Amino acid sequence: MAGCVLRCLSCGRVYELSDRVWRCSCGGVLDVVCEERALEPDPGKRGVWRYWRALPPTGPPVSLGEGGTPVVEREHGGLKVLFKLEYLSPTGSFKDRGSAVAVSHLRSIGVDTVVVDSSGNAGASMAAYASAAGLRCRVYVPRAAPLYKKLQIAAYGAELVEAENREAATLRAQSCKEGFYAGHLWNSFFVEGCATLAFEVYEEHGVPDVVVLPVGSGTLLLGMYKGFRLLAESGLAGGVPRFYAVQAENNAPLYREIHGREYPALSGEVVADGIAVPNPPRLRQVASAVRESGGGVVVVRNDEIPGALRGLARMGFFVEPTSAVVLPALEKLRAEGLLDAGERVLIPLTGSGLKAAEKVAKLLGLA
Amino acid sequence: MAGCVLRCLSCGRVYELSDRVWRCSCGGVLDVVCEERALEPDPGKRGVWRYWRALPPTGPPVSLGEGGTPVVEREHGGLKVLFKLEYLSPTGSFKDRGSAVAVSHLRSIGVDTVVVDSSGNAGASMAAYASAAGLRCRVYVPRAAPLYKKLQIAAYGAELVEAENREAATLRAQSCKEGFYAGHLWNSFFVEGCATLAFEVYEEHGVPDVVVLPVGSGTLLLGMYKGFRLLAESGLAGGVPRFYAVQAENNAPLYREIHGREYPALSGEVVADGIAVPNPPRLRQVASAVRESGGGVVVVRNDEIPGALRGLARMGFFVEPTSAVVLPALEKLRAEGLLDAGERVLIPLTGSGLKAAEKVAKLLGLA
The missing domain is CATH 3.40.50.1100 (Rossmann fold)
Known part of the structure; x- marks a missing residue:
């Protein structure tokens, strides 16, 4: 869609979609705002990308068959x-809807390492899409996260880092210098x-x-x-x-x-x-x-x-x-x-x- | 479809679709044979039942959103x-495609308890569809079947019976008198x-x-x-x-x-x-x-x-x-x-x- 920007929900400051920012300089959360959106589905596509015209520009889709659920x-x-x-x-x-769009965008702006924090599902989802996109991924999870979610994250090839709890996972991910922070609570x-x-x-x-x-x-x-x-x-x-x-x-x-x-x-x-x-x-x-x-x-x-x-x-x-x-x-x-x-x-x-x-x-x- | 029967692949003997037989009296496997099938999809439906016209009659579908996979x-x-x-x-x-059609048919001919043997996936699938159809289900699995598949079968509400190995599971299921045998290898x-x-x-x-x-x-x-x-x-x-x-x-x-x-x-x-x-x-x-x-x-x-x-x-x-x-x-x-x-x-x-x-x-x- 033409005319999309990132706008801070707290102070109103505006960023370009290609800016590598995960929050506003004031600390506020950012939101995608578009001048207009085309809501007609693309009949040749299914799932999330059937509605690509209503989404902000993301570059070529990274797709694993997300959306179109029964x-x-x-x-x-x-x-x-x-x-x-x-x-x-x-x-x-459901996280795959978000990850598909987020990872497609991250790849399009040249991010090569994605860093996230997660209680499990979002981490597994971001790990899968990063891997499919050819990006590296590091996932911080609380130690108590369910075993199978942790195994799933590692199987997709992400680097799994266990932190003491959810808050510690967030702090460590946000301060990690070896990639771009794309935690789903902020992205x-x-x-x-x-x-x-x-x-x-x-x-x-x-x-x-x-x-x-x-x-x-x-x-x-x-x-x-x-x-x-x-x-x-x-x-x-x-x-x-x-x-x-x-x-x-x-x-x-x-x-x-x-x-x-x-x-x-x-x-x-x-x-x-x-x-x-x-x-x-x-x-x-x-x-x-x-x-x-x-x-x-x-x-x-x-x-x-x-x-x-x-x-x-x-x-x-x-x-x-x-x-x-x-x-x-x-x-x-x-x-x-x-x-x-x-x-x-x-x-x-x-x-x-x-x-x-x-x-x-x-x-x-x-x- | 009009004119469907069950025909034995070994001796050619024919049964009605409503006959409660899981194999031929000669011991052979049965196959559904129809005079004609309509292959046009039903545009108002998705997944398995989009092609109901090509399937033998099954009664009202028992559906959990099967088919239509990406x-x-x-x-x-x-x-x-x-x-x-x-x-x-x-x-x-994939077993859900089979179970949806099998269980819909079993319900339509008045079966109230479904008995199956399985290494895990088919059992979980039949258990889910039987439960959704309001039928009882008993699943015989080898003791060494993966834990999560066994837990899944039990969670759907089926009676889980562990047998020594795959062959024992089959023998016990086929000789069980408390329901209709619908093992997917035969059905x-x-x-x-x-x-x-x-x-x-x-x-x-x-x-x-x-x-x-x-x-x-x-x-x-x-x-x-x-x-x-x-x-x-x-x-x-x-x-x-x-x-x-x-x-x-x-x-x-x-x-x-x-x-x-x-x-x-x-x-x-x-x-x-x-x-x-x-x-x-x-x-x-x-x-x-x-x-x-x-x-x-x-x-x-x-x-x-x-x-x-x-x-x-x-x-x-x-x-x-x-x-x-x-x-x-x-x-x-x-x-x-x-x-x-x-x-x-x-x-x-x-x-x-x-x-x-x-x-x-x-x-x-x-x-």
Whole structure:
């Protein structure tokens, strides 16, 4: 698209897309802003790149078959639920939409080593795309990250560095001098890639009434909100769905941001490891999107996750614990009268249970 | 399709599709034979059910988003390779094409408990579809089956029974009186489902020159060959690709069938566990398909698998050891002059590396 820049969400300062900056000089997060975007899909392509005209310029796509994930429709408690199976992405999580676009862009501006921090899924995804693009990749993960995610990162050929915890992984990645920092919490092309999920759903199923999704850093929510808003602003769609962000006990910064008070920490344990992000840099941006959409935030307890995992597996959906939070969230929203009978609810199932089969089996009492 | 029956490949005896038989009274394997098939895709559907008109009647589809997997094109040693990412199927393997069609049919004829034997992937797949269909499922696996595949089977809610080895699993499943035996080596609807892979490739990319794929029981090869042959016989396609079946040392019954002598067993170890099928019931049928297509059989050594896994992971494809055999097979075929420069080779990457991450990591020297 013509006329795209990176703009700081805090101070408004503008950068070129080719500038090698991962945040503003004021410390603020950057966002891609384009004068105009062409929203017509490219009929000759499928998946993420079917919507390349709506994306900022990225250079030649680095593709592993991302996007174009199946939608399975189910009636669930009087609601029409569209389960979007993002766990059937190339590396097993929705992150591949973001990584494909981010890595394509990084290659186009001459980056040769990509440095990221991750609780696991984003690291595996960036490692796969960097490898496919012929770039080196270093991934900092917390030591406690799930074993299979760490093995997956290493198998793709990335350099895996274990840090004490999530915060230490972030600090070390951001101060690493041997490459360009492209952590997905900060990288604005990553968010752009996530917008394609909205374009796909719109093209195949129209605009749903509600979206319910797990939120850690909020990149998926921001991307999808951006996508649906572009469709509405262009007049193609009549409106934007209400976004309900689901967080887990012990890690609910969005609840704090929206309600002005901490959600009471119930236990020390982290079950939904994929959304355990204590200080997401885009927190205010996520809160604004949720408010503007007319939605809200729902917090799910650890002890609600096993039943949700079982319920999804019995429907044939084998997901990681993080993804399962959507089911109890749906019950809460219904109990609170926030969903009307007959509404169409879009639920992205974000990550594969195969990355956490032992944890899933333990939670289900099978191992 | 009108006029479909089950016909015994050994004695020619015919059964109705609704007959609850898993093999002929003579002991032979059954095959679905239809008077005619409509090969036009249904434009309103995607994946396996886009080709429902070409399938035998199955009743309402049990669907988890199977089929419609991405194709990633790569140049590889002067060849144009179409990697078909079957590991991005709902349960992580191509088996879902077969299970979706088999379980839909089983439900339609009133089966309430499905009994299968499996080395892992087929069991997980049948368990998921049975669960989604509201059917009970019992899966017999060899004790040595990969842990994650066993956990996955149990998570879907199937009853998991461990047997001493693959043969014992088969015997126990076939003699189980508490349900209908639907092992994928025998079930003819399973093979029908696999034909949709050929229909998809044809619709999106035309007919490739060659197909290279791992073969254990041969259901995928038979399904794909059937699909491409239907396209050729109807005049839609000009011909059928040459099929090269890849087997692994220690388990190469197709090599024996085609060459009339055993492939020398090199070690006792089984690395490609997904194709470790000593006595596939459809062996003669598979050998005929390979011969008719003008292809052949290639045997890959255990020690060639780690390099292949690494090569695929570096390209961004994280597959299980079984799936990796295609890469050394490609090298052998080129070395023997069996592939021409510029030929288009279709390679289904059959199973997810996430089911075997620890084994993959060991083979790559990472764990």
